[in-house]
Amino acid sequence: MSAVPILDRAEAEARCLAAWRDAPGLWGFLTTVDHKRIAGRYVCTTMALLFMAGVLALDMRLQLAFPGMHRMGAQGYNEAFTLHGSTMLFLVSVPVMEAMAMWLVPLMLGQRNMAFPRLNAFSYWTYLGGVLMLWVPHALNVTPDLGWFQYPPLSGPGYAPGHRTDVWAQMITFTEVAALSVSVNTAVTILRMRPLGMTLAKMPLFLWAMLVASVMTILALPAVMLVTSMLIADRLVATHFFDPVAGGDVVLFQHLFWFFGHPEVYIIFVPALGFVAQIVETFSRRRVFGYIPVVLSLLTIAVLAFGLWVHHMFAVGLPKLGASFYTAASMAIALPTGLQIYCWIATLWGGRPRLTTPLLWVIGFIATFVIGGLSGVMTASAPLDLQLTDTYFIVAHLHYVLIGGALFPLFGAFCYWFPKATGRLLSERWGKVSFWLVFGGFNLGFFPMHFLGLMGMPRRIYTYGHEMGWQPLNVVALAGSVIAVGGGLIFVANACFSFKRGAPSGPNPWEASTLEWACASPPPPYNFTHSPVVDSLTPLWPPPQVLPVVTGLSLDEREVLVTSVVDAQPVHRQASAKPSIWPLVSALAVSATFVGSIFTPWALVWGTLPVAAALTAWFWPHRRLTPGARRLLGKAT
Amino acid sequence: MNALPDLTPVGDVAELPDAAMGPRGLIWWGTFGFMLIEGAGFVLAGGSLLYLWAQAPQWPPVGAPPPALGFGLAFTVLILLSALPNIWLQKRARACDLPASRLGLVVMGLLGVALMGLRGYELAHLNIRWSANAYGSLIWLMMILHTSHVLTDLIDTLVIAVWSFTHEPGRPQFADISDNAGYWSFVVLTWPPIFLLVYGLPRWS
Numbered sequence: 001m002s003a004v005p006i007l008d009r010a011e012a013e014a015r016c017l018a019a020w021r022d023a024p025g026l027w028g029f030l031t032t033v034d035h036k037r038i039a040g041r042y043v044c045t046t047m048a049l050l051f052m053a054g055v056l057a058l059d060m061r062l063q064l065a066f067p068g069m070h071r072m073g074a075q076g077y078n079e080a081f082t083l084h085g086s087t088m089l090f091l092v093s094v095p096v097m098e099a100m101a102m103w104l105v106p107l108m109l110g111q112r113n114m115a116f117p118r119l120n121a122f123s124y125w126t127y128l129g130g131v132l133m134l135w136v137p138h139a140l141n142v143t144p145d146l147g148w149f150q151y152p153p154l155s156g157p158g159y160a161p162g163h164r165t166d167v168w169a170q171m172i173t174f175t176e177v178a179a180l181s182v183s184v185n186t187a188v189t190i191l192r193m194r195p196l197g198m199t200l201a202k203m204p205l206f207l208w209a210m211l212v213a214s215v216m217t218i219l220a221l222p223a224v225m226l227v228t229s230m231l232i233a234d235r236l237v238a239t240h241f242f243d244p245v246a247g248g249d250v251v252l253f254q255h256l257f258w259f260f261g262h263p264e265v266y267i268i269f270v271p272a273l274g275f276v277a278q279i280v281e282t283f284s285r286r287r288v289f290g291y292i293p294v295v296l297s298l299l300t301i302a303v304l305a306f307g308l309w310v311h312h313m314f315a316v317g318l319p320k321l322g323a324s325f326y327t328a329a330s331m332a333i334a335l336p337t338g339l340q341i342y343c344w345i346a347t348l349w350g351g352r353p354r355l356t357t358p359l360l361w362v363i364g365f366i367a368t369f370v371i372g373g374l375s376g377v378m379t380a381s382a383p384l385d386l387q388l389t390d391t392y393f394i395v396a397h398l399h400y401v402l403i404g405g406a407l408f409p410l411f412g413a414f415c416y417w418f419p420k421a422t423g424r425l426l427s428e429r430w431g432k433v434s435f436w437l438v439f440g441g442f443n444l445g446f447f448p449m450h451f452l453g454l455m456g457m458p459r460r461i462y463t464y465g466h467e468m469g470w471q472p473l474n475v476v477a478l479a480g481s482v483i484a485v486g487g488g489l490i491f492v493a494n495a496c497f498s499f500k501r502g503a504p505s506g507p508n509p510w511e512a513s514t515l516e517w518a519c520a521s522p523p524p525p526y527n528f529t530h531s532p533v534v535d536s537l538t539p540l541w542p543p544p545q546v547l548p549v550v551t552g553l554s555l556d557e558r559e560v561l562v563t564s565v566v567d568a569q570p571v572h573r574q575a576s577a578k579p580s581i582w583p584l585v586s587a588l589a590v591s592a593t594f595v596g597s598i599f600t601p602w603a604l605v606w607g608t609l610p611v612a613a614a615l616t617a618w619f620w621p622h623r624r625l626t627p628g629a630r631r632l633l634g635k636a637t
Numbered sequence: 638m639n640a641l642p643d644l645t646p647v648g649d650v651a652e653l654p655d656a657a658m659g660p661r662g663l664i665w666w667g668t669f670g671f672m673l674i675e676g677a678g679f680v681l682a683g684g685s686l687l688y689l690w691a692q693a694p695q696w697p698p699v700g701a702p703p704p705a706l707g708f709g710l711a712f713t714v715l716i717l718l719s720a721l722p723n724i725w726l727q728k729r730a731r732a733c734d735l736p737a738s739r740l741g742l743v744v745m746g747l748l749g750v751a752l753m754g755l756r757g758y759e760l761a762h763l764n765i766r767w768s769a770n771a772y773g774s775l776i777w778l779m780m781i782l783h784t785s786h787v788l789t790d791l792i793d794t795l796v797i798a799v800w801s802f803t804h805e806p807g808r809p810q811f812a813d814i815s816d817n818a819g820y821w822s823f824v825v826l827t828w829p830p831i832f833l834l835v836y837g838l839p840r841w842s
Contacts, residue, residue: 007644116667184670192663196648218670222677226685230778239767239774241685247693247771252685259681506639520641533647547642552651561650562663570650572657575809608788616796621810629803 004546012529015555020112020526022579031579033117034525035102038124040421042099045131046092047492052135053092054485056084061445065478067466077462078145083138085148086168090175091131093406094217094264097271098182100413101210103421105186107516107523108204110195110532112560115188117577118618123181125587130174133595137167144168147460149257150231152242152250157235166235166598169228173594176221183217186210193560194568195515196550197534204514204537205281205294209274212298213267216305220263227256237601251316258309266305268402270298272409273340276362279409279416280344282512283359284351287538290343297336304333314385323382330380334373341366356510357431361412364439368404372397375450390460393453399446411438411491418495419509423521424502430494437487445480448473513538518547531561582618589614656809658731659819664809668816672823675786679827682782686775686834696842697765697772703839704776705762712755713832719748720825727818733811735801742798742814745821749791756784763835772839779831786824793817 022028022037032038060080063072072080106114114120137143144164146155155165190211194203231253233239240246242253281288288294310318310326344366353359375397379385388394418426457470464470508517517540519527530549532539550570553559558576563569593607625635659665690696697703726741760780767777797817801810 004645007646009641009644115663119667180674184667184674188663188666188670192666218673219677222674223681226678226681230685230774233767233774233778237768239777240769240771241774241778243771246769247689247698248774249689249692249771252688255688256681256685507641508639511639518642530644530646531650544642546645548647549644550648550650551646552649552653561653562657564661570648570653571661572654572663573650574663575655612792621800621804621806621813623804623807623810626803626805 006546007530007549007551009529012555013524016112016526016529017524019554019556019558020524022525028579030584031121031581033113033121033577033579033583035106035114035117035120036421036523036525036527038120039099039103042095042102042124042127045128046096046099049087049091049131050096051488051492053084053087054488056080056087058481058485060084061474061478061481063462064464064474065471066475067464067468067471069463072462074462075145078147078460079138079143081460082144082147082168083134086134086144086171088402089148089264090172091127091134093268093402094179095127095175096410097213097268097406098179098186098217100275100410101186101214101271102182104417104516105189105207105210106193107420107519107527108207108514109189109193109198110515110518110528110534111189111193112526112528112558113576114185115193115560116185118580118583119181119185121580122583122587122618123178123185125584126174126181126590127178129587129591129594130171130178133167133171133174133591137163142167149261151257152231152234152253155231156242157238160235163598166232169232170594170598172224172228174591176225177590179217180221183214183221187214187218190214191565192562192571194563195532195534195561196563196568196570198568200566202534202537205277205288205291205298206271206274206514208295208298209270209277212302213270213274216263216267216270216302219306220260220267222260223256224260224264227253227260230256232597236597251313254313254316255309258312259306261312262309263305265401266301268406270301272365272406273298275409275413275416276344276365278512278514279358279362279412280347281538282416282510283354283356283362284347285354285511286347286351287513288343289346289350290339291537294340294343297339300336301333304329304336308333311380311382311385314382315389327380327382331377334377337373341370356415357426357428357435358412358416360432360435361408361415364435365404365408365412368400368408368439368443371447372400372404376401388453390458391453392449392457392459395459396446396449396453399442399449403442403446408439411435414495416510417516418498419505420516420521420523422499422502423505424498425505425509426498426502427494430490430497434487434491434494437490438484439487441480441482441484441487443480445477445484448476448480452477508540508543511543513541515539529555580618582614586611586614586618654808656807656812658812658815662812662816664812665816665819668820672820676823676827679782679831682775682778683830683834686779686838689771689775690838690842693772697839698770701769701772702764704759704764704836706836708755708758708762709832709836712752712759713828715748715752715755716825716828719745719752720822722748723818723821723825727815727822730811730814730818733808735806738806738811738814739798739801741818742794742801745818746791746794746798749787749794752787753784753791756780756787760784776835779835783824783828783831786827790817790821790824793820 022032063069102120142163144167150165150168153159190207230241234241240248242248242250277288307329311330314323379388415426415431452470452473505521507521515532530551533548553561558578560574560576562571562574564571589610593603596603656662722744729737729741763776765773765776767774797814
């Protein structure tokens with residue numbers, strides 16, 4: 001037998017559990033900094049919102065299925081598509097990808113938590129503030145009604161009185177603060193908290209994808225925060241950023257919005273590529289084909305994504321040279337994306353694929369995303385875009401890209417990591433049923449929209465006349481949507497049932513290769529008692545009898561290992577933040593400031609005090625007082 | 638097969654320090670991330686100003702004199718000079734020198750208060766209201782953005798100063814002092830381009 005020393009796992013687990021477990025009950029719920037608990041509530045919130053946005057979508061499909069329908073008026077329809085789009089883009093797609101990263105990144109790094117645990121908690125509470133910012137006013141009939149991008153002058157003080165636009169703009173501030181917090185946390189965790197041996201060249205592709213998406217978020221989201229703040233200022237304190245009469249320019253809004261808006265698509269899509277990489281590798285039972293080209297293509301996408309925003313503005317009337325440049329750039333991004341698709345196909349081709357539910361979702365992704373990508377290449381051409389813009393062709397394209405390109409891999413990721421999160425297996429049979437219903441229903445629902453667009457059906461109309469001839473395809477779209485939503489409900493039911501009754505999964509049911517499968521399912525609060533050491537891209541292939549680890553990190557205190565950026569060499573130990581109520585209090589103070597600033601600019605001034613006080617309490621280091629301070633406070637020395 | 642592998646020790650990290658200074662430390666990277674976010678905001682706000690400037694027939698518009706230069710120059714000189722004690726403080730903090738760090742924090746706190754005072758005079762002498770026209774809106778946008786950063790670092794410096802006089806810091810807290818000084822360097826470096834946009838562009842257009 002092997003003579004290697006074996007650590008006493010039971011004792012280490014007991015000591016780590018004492019150091020890392022949360023307080024019981026409500027206090028523990030409010031103060032937790034466990035990345036898994038916070039990510040879990042992030043995911044649950046996004047799924048509840050996905051359901052509500054889906055109901056809105058069905059409602060709109062029903063409205064449009066037949067001509068001359070008046071069950072929903074123009075105002076109601078405007079509110080429905082605004083709420084649907086804003087919820088899906090700002091409250092579901094970006095947050096859910098970040099939540100998945102928050103849950104997975106430390107586990108995949110063999111770490112006990114993320115770099116800044118309290119920042120995660122703050123992020124979730126602030127995000128929840130954004131959710132309430134949009135949906136509570138909706139309940140009070142103050143629903144934004146100008147679409148998910150609210151162009152001035154329509155959204156300016158002259159044409160949009162009341163607070164509908166302010167609600168939308170400030171919801172964005174909430175969600176972007178939350179997203180930026182997670183992004184900094186994710187990027188720093190990946191760069192500085194990799195286990196020994198996991199050099200940049202041995203980093204799983206999901207981590208590369210999340211690193212790229214996080215840096216993109218850091219550079220793109222300030223644009224939308226800036227532009228919505230400028231819009232609020234135009235409405236609240238009579239600035240003139242977008243007022244042409246006073247030297248402003250409405251097109252400036254569009255530039256700033258889409259400087260964020262196009263990278264946003266890739267901020268949603270790139271994490272999905274990370275899911276695809278891990279799923280394809282595991283179920284092909286071989287390493288991903290073309291690791292280096294895939295990494296390079298992720299980096300290329302990140303760069304090119306910042307040079308495309310103007311293709312959303314071809315109809316504005318830009319100089320021809322500019323339009324040609326952005327046409328070329330928009331087409332160029334198909335190359336790195338296509339290269340990755342070929343790498344996934346080559347991996348499947350050269351492996352021994354197991355056609356489980358997660359892989360089915362990935363195959364569904366490849367088929368659907370290729371269609372969405374091709375319609376994207378079509379609309380990248382400025383002359384064609386001028387014909388197709390604001391028609392149902394664009395509705396079809398964006399849903400093929402976002403649902404096929406991001407949500408299908410996300411659903412695959414749910415199926416793939418469900419056993420790790422819950423310790424139980426999903427039903428494969430019902431998983432496949434839900435996949436085929438969603439995949440089939442989606443394509444049935446959205447493919448006809450390409451034709452509707454070519455037939456001239458515009459976006460954002462609440463009804464149409466018989467003579468337009470759009471009814472048959474709209475009925476098909478309704479049928480497809482109903483089928484897809486049915487599939488989604490089966491997916492959720494499968495998850496709920498399996499959560500209670502599913503077969504136990506064990507730590508590594510898929511025989512996967514990355515480190516998250518080397519801890520228990522579900523992972524304990526501390527994830528790993530000891531930091532693993534890796535020497536390859538696939539440390540669990542072949543399955544090791546013993547896992548090499550480093551000792552020396554405290555088992556009795558919350559402590560994590562910090563390593564160097566490129567080589568993952570050990571640098572220092574870092575105390576990891578304990579549970580705290582102050583992130584929640586800070587988020588409440590920030591929320592009060594944001595909500596108040598819709599009504600008065602003084603809210604920003606007075607809000608500074610509680611925000612500063614809460615942040616001070618959050619970061620206040622608890623160390624021994626100096627003798628002088630002890631005397632002053634009357635404490636014994 | 639589907640069971641957790643045993644763990645075997647291949648190294649020990651118990652002797653590693655409990656903090657590292659500057660870019661070797663973890664917190665520095667978080668601060669750097671937020672500097673990137675805020676830096677992107679500055680660049681985009683400056684880009685917006687240049688975008689509207691390029692379209693404007695006159696900058697500033699008729700009837701609006703450029704911002705008064707005196708207080709702006711005084712602020713610029715003082716903030717650039719503040720870099721010297723700030724760099725000294727950063728070095729002493731990295732050396733875990735408590736008396737020097739306390740002195741540096743007091744000096745930087747006083748400089749921050751003086752700069753906020755000067756900034757108040759600057760804002761009073763911009764010679765345009767934010768609500769007058771797009772030029773005024775952009776001038777105020779740039780100034781408010783930078784002022785919020787000066788104020789943030791001032792509050793941070795004052796809190797750390799009070800803490801350092803009442804507590805016995807360890808290496809992680811010295812690293813915090815060093816990172817706070819690093820953030821001030823960011824606030825200093827962002828000012829010259831904003832100064833040129835706010836004070837220079839109206840004079841050269």
